[in-house]
Amino acid sequence: MNIVVVDDDPLVCKSLKVLLSREKDMEVIGTANNGAEAITACCEKVPHVVLMDIQMPVMDGIQATRQIKENWPNIRVMMLTTFKDEKNIRLAILAGAEGYLIKSTEVSDMAQQLRTLMSGSTVLGADVLKQLIQPTEGENLEQLTPREKDIAELVAQGLSNREIGEHLYIGEGTVRNTLSVILEKLQLRDRTQLAIYYLKKL
Incomplete structure (x- = not known):
């Protein structure tokens, strides 16, 4: 080896x-x-x-x-x-x-x-x-704002940026920008990793 x-x-x-x-x-x-x-x-x-x-x-x-x-x-x-x-x-x-x-x-x-x-x-x-x-309390999802948590949840459900925007009554550009902030906060690479991460936290 x-x-x-x-x-x-x-x-x-x-x-x-x-x-x-x-x-x-x-x-x-x-x-x-x-x-x-x-x-x-x-x-x-x-x-x-x-x-x-x-x-x-x-x-x-x-x-x-x-x-x-x-x-x-x-x-x-x-x-x-x-x-x-x-x-x-x-x-x-x-x-x-x-x-x-x-x-x-x-x-x-x-x-x-x-x-x-x-x-x-x-x-x-x-x-x-x-x-x-037995994970540490106060994990990383807690640093997200309520709107960011909503978007993370919808990403985990498989919705596209357009569908998330329609669901939350916000523009697709706003969804895209907010998603970038979420990925940066959680140190994740893309929406697939975010979905996996979110589901594992449930």
Whole structure:
């Protein structure tokens, strides 16, 4: 299993490279310190798995994951981060990540989880599952205005911008502009992701 490790801390990259390469069936063939470098590494090396941090300069792990999955759908992405809040977990999964582990995970457990990932399964650490089952109160939908929530709900029901405008008695341009604001607030890419996100919040 060929792996690229992505983390803005060079020491983390070096440590994981040494520790994971001790596994007989694993080899860390490259490291990167931000999302843009991760995409370059995937282009040059085409690994089986990318171990991806989230918060990094230049390009974060969520953006990088989205681009990697668009360009190399067969590359498996495992998020490895200190963030275990529901928002980042859901955004990572929506971006295409097949796994999500916390950095405190023992290397032996991490190696086994990587094998599970390569077998085609989705991997979520115990802390991650707990967070999804018992999400933090006051989640992101609460930051939307009543009108924005109405539009998000209608998007989730599959209505077009024109149909939403007719339903709420507002112009199609207003719907389009408000939708852009909603996507920005929730850090989502498009209306499809918004629909999935909204339905999962119900």
